[in-house]
Amino acid sequence: MIRIPRQLRGDICAEGEAAYPDECCGIMLGTVDAEGSRSVTELQPMRNARESGERYHRFRIEADDILRAERSAAGNGLEIVGFYHSHPDNPAAPSDYDREHALPWYAYVIVEVTQSRARRIRCWQLAGDRSRFLRERMHTLERE
Ligand SMILES: [Zn+2]
Numbered sequence: 001m002i003r004i005p006r007q008l009r010g011d012i013c014a015e016g017e018a019a020y021p022d023e024c025c026g027i028m029l030g031t032v033d034a035e036g037s038r039s040v041t042e043l044q045p046m047r048n049a050r051e052s053g054e055r056y057h058r059f060r061i062e063a064d065d066i067l068r069a070e071r072s073a074a075g076n077g078l079e080i081v082g083f084y085h086s087h088p089d090n091p092a093a094p095s096d097y098d099r100e101h102a103l104p105w106y107a108y109v110i111v112e113v114t115q116s117r118a119r120r121i122r123c124w125q126l127a128g129d130r131s132r133f134l135r136e137r138m139h140t141l142e143r144e
Pocket of ligand 1: 057085086087094095098110
């Protein structure tokens with residue numbers, strides 16, 4: 001389960017709308033409690049490092065950018081709990097490309113943006129054997 005403040009959930013949708021028809025992408029920073037459930041406390045929008053002709057259906061975050069985000073998060077007692085990106089005119093479900101590039105444990109939030117409007121937002125986690133994604137429950141917090 002992942003907890004996310006309504007404000008940040010809205011921010012992901014707004015970013016997806018702003019990036020349309022390309023994919024937006026970013027890192028979710030937060031905390032992990034003793035039971036392993038995650039709370040998002042901060043978003044770090046990232047540059048989509050895919051070449052321009054590919055950004056409408058793919059995203060990539062450079063390893064250097066992830067490392068930088070991880071370092072600055074650690075300085076604030078936070079860690080990377082997952083990643084988010086948008087699917088312009090496609091369902092909020094991971095693509096084969098997403099699965100091939102995903103890492104275990106992290107939460108993957110995907111927002112469907114249809115004709116510039118954010119629709120569904122869903123959270124996923126890679127199965128242990130990497131064969132597929134499993135839905136992860138997203139709990140929206142009304143206030144931080
Ligand atoms: Zn995707």
